[in-house]
Amino acid sequence: xxxxxxxxxxxxxxxxxxxxxxxxxxxxxxxxxxxxxxxxxxxxxxxxxxxxxxxxxxxxxxxxxxxxxxxxxxxxxxxxxxxxxxxxxxxxxxxxxxxxxxxxxxxxxxxxxxxxxxxxxxxxxxxxxxxxxxxxxxxxxxxxxxxxxxxxxxxxxxxxxxxxxxxxxxxxxxxxxxxxxxxxxxxxxxxxxxxxxxxxxxxxxxxxxxxxxxxxxxxxxxxxxxxxxxxxxxxxxxxxxxxxxxxxxxxxxxxxxxxxxxxxxxxxxxxxxxxxxxxxxx
Numbered sequence: 001x002x003x004x005x006x007x008x009x010x011x012x013x014x015x016x017x018x019x020x021x022x023x024x025x026x027x028x029x030x031x032x033x034x035x036x037x038x039x040x041x042x043x044x045x046x047x048x049x050x051x052x053x054x055x056x057x058x059x060x061x062x063x064x065x066x067x068x069x070x071x072x073x074x075x076x077x078x079x080x081x082x083x084x085x086x087x088x089x090x091x092x093x094x095x096x097x098x099x100x101x102x103x104x105x106x107x108x109x110x111x112x113x114x115x116x117x118x119x120x121x122x123x124x125x126x127x128x129x130x131x132x133x134x135x136x137x138x139x140x141x142x143x144x145x146x147x148x149x150x151x152x153x154x155x156x157x158x159x160x161x162x163x164x165x166x167x168x169x170x171x172x173x174x175x176x177x178x179x180x181x182x183x184x185x186x187x188x189x190x191x192x193x194x195x196x197x198x199x200x201x202x203x204x205x206x207x208x209x210x211x212x213x214x215x216x217x218x219x220x221x222x223x224x225x226x227x228x229x230x231x232x233x234x235x236x237x238x239x240x241x242x243x244x245x246x247x248x249x250x251x252x253x254x255x256x257x258x259x260x261x262x263x264x265x266x267x268x269x270x271x272x273x274x275x276x277x278x279x280x281x282x
Contacts, residue, residue, distance in 0.1 A: 001093070004071030008045050008273065010053035010062025011069040019065075020281060021094045024072035025106040025113070027083050028256075030146040034223040036256035040269070041072050041104040043257040048270045057236065060278040067277055068099075080109060080145040087113025091249065095121045102277070105253030107223070108135060108147040111208045115154045118249050122204035127154060127163045128196070128242055130235065131210035132226040134171035136179055147254075155182060164196040166238065167213035170226045189230060190238040200245055207242060207250040207280070209235075211269060221265025223256045232268060236275055243279035250280060 001015050011022055024041025031037060053062035073090055075083040087103070091114045094101040103114055108131070119125050129135075129151060136155070140148040155163055163183040167190065179185045184199075186192040212222040215229035230238075255269045 001068070001070045004069045006045055006071070007069035009048040009051065010274075011067040011277070013066035013068050015068045015070075017066045018068035018099060020067045020100045020102050020277060022067060022069040022102050022104065023090055024104045025075065025083075025087050025110040026072050027075045027077065027105070027110055028107040028223070029077050029083070030080055030109050030143065031107050031223050032140065032146070032148055034256060034259060036258045037105060037107045037223055037254055038077075039257055040106065040255035043266050044104060044255065044269055044273060045069075047263065047266045048273075050267060051270050051274060053274070055275060055278055057275060058278050062274060062277065065278070065281045067281075084109070084113040084116070084145070088116045091117035092120060095249070100247070100280070101249045103251040104273070105251060108208075108210050108253045109145060109150045110253065111251055112145075112150050112153050114249055114251060115157055115206060118204070118206050119157045122248060124203055125158050125162065126200050126203045126205045127151075127158060128200075128205055128207045129163060129165045129210075130167050130208070130213045130238065131165065132167060132170050132212040132229060133210070133224065134165065134168050134175040134179060134185070136171065136175040136183070151183070164200070166190050166193060167230055169228050188228065190234060193238055193241055197241060197245060203246060204248045205242075205245045207247055209250070209252045210254045211252065211272075212254050214268075219265050219268055221257050221260030222254050223259075224254070232272070235272070239276060239279055247280045250276065252276065
């Protein structure tokens with residue numbers, strides 16, 4: 001992989017020396033409400049230089065770890081399956097080199113490509129999913145590949161009792177009824193997170209964060225905002241707990257920077273990415 005010239009702040013390590021590899025997946029062709037998540041990864045890189053590499057929350061610094069930013073993938077906007085194949089190939093290369101892929105979406109469908117890759121290396125893969133939406137529909141308007149179906153497609157790969165969802169506050173009735181039989185769902189918050197972590201001890205875990213899990217009054221820059229949601233501090237604390245698990249890959253999705261002209265949503269995403277990298281770096 002070639003180093004991206006335009007990197008996230010502090011993520012300019014060499015590929016061979018890095019334990020985490022950042023890459024962008026600028027794709028939003030199945031977004032059901034407001035498109036724009038394809039611009040997230042470039043916006044996050046641009047605005048990352050408005051924050052510091054040092055985290056006062058953790059007393060850690062990105063300058064003290066080694067992260068490689070490989071830039072954005074070139075994805076086929078009109079062909080979801082082809083885009084997923086490109087994401088899978090990228091993530092699989094990173095995993096094959098015993099490194100951790102960290103993907104910046106993009107709409108949430110991009111997670112499926114990374115999960116396909118992770119499942120090829122880790123047979124007992126588990127998924128932690130922070131989101132406002134269940135994403136468990138079998139199809140959305142007849143389309144099985146959608147940001148509204150991504151966790152259903154992931155379930156088809158990992159199976160029952162391997163997906164743990166938190167912050168869910170939106171979905172149709174069938175999704176919630178189906179979830180009771182197949183996945184672990186904690187509605188509205190992170191109250192059951194400790195119990196879930198206990199069930200995933202020593203398991204390979206992929207962490208997927210849809211930023212619309214946040215309260216839209218604090219994070220309006222997203223394609224499908226949902227009233228309610230968690231605070232930045234609550235999300236940060238939840239990630240801190242999850243980071244103690246065997247995280248083998250991660251992603252952060254659904255920032256649509258054009259819907260927050262103040263730039264506050266992008267700034268929040270930058271700070272959260274910094275905290276994530278510092279927490280999951282082994």
